[in-house]
Amino acid sequence: xxxxxxxxxxxxxxxxxxxxxxxxxxxxxxxxxxxxxxxxxxxxxxxxxxxxxxxxxxxxxxxxxxxxxxxxxxxxxxxxxxxxxxxxxxxxxxxxxxxxxxxxxxxxxxxxxxxxxxxxxxxxxxxxxxxxxxxxxxxxxxxxxxxxxxxx
Numbered sequence: 001x002x003x004x005x006x007x008x009x010x011x012x013x014x015x016x017x018x019x020x021x022x023x024x025x026x027x028x029x030x031x032x033x034x035x036x037x038x039x040x041x042x043x044x045x046x047x048x049x050x051x052x053x054x055x056x057x058x059x060x061x062x063x064x065x066x067x068x069x070x071x072x073x074x075x076x077x078x079x080x081x082x083x084x085x086x087x088x089x090x091x092x093x094x095x096x097x098x099x100x101x102x103x104x105x106x107x108x109x110x111x112x113x114x115x116x117x118x119x120x121x122x123x124x125x126x127x128x129x130x131x132x133x134x135x136x137x138x139x140x141x142x143x144x145x146x147x148x149x150x151x152x
Contacts, residue, residue: 038078096131103134110141111150122147 036057040050104126111118126134140150
């Protein structure tokens, strides 16, 4: 069976899927997302193929926030069950680093707008901080009268 035929069978009639036990097909975007995920894992797609499908899925299905959260929780549970993570530890590190860099950039911008360009010491301290610390410091800028007040 070709991948195209598999997908047509998977999402054809709104009935239980013979390809992915426990999945009803075409019964809503959140069910389609969950079924497609299970389908990809169970049919031994490579990690690269699964990631490509997730990109297509993300592009095609914009789930409402509550359903997106539910889908992510189901995906995490399924990954733990199959021991095949969607996001690797290296990717998680990259995500965390990207989050930290973004929060540092925003804080540096806010400091520049409120107090003028930050000193090299301030810049270095911010760039070395973890994401949670940066969030705390970003909240403090609202009441800070001096740059030093942010780091108290």
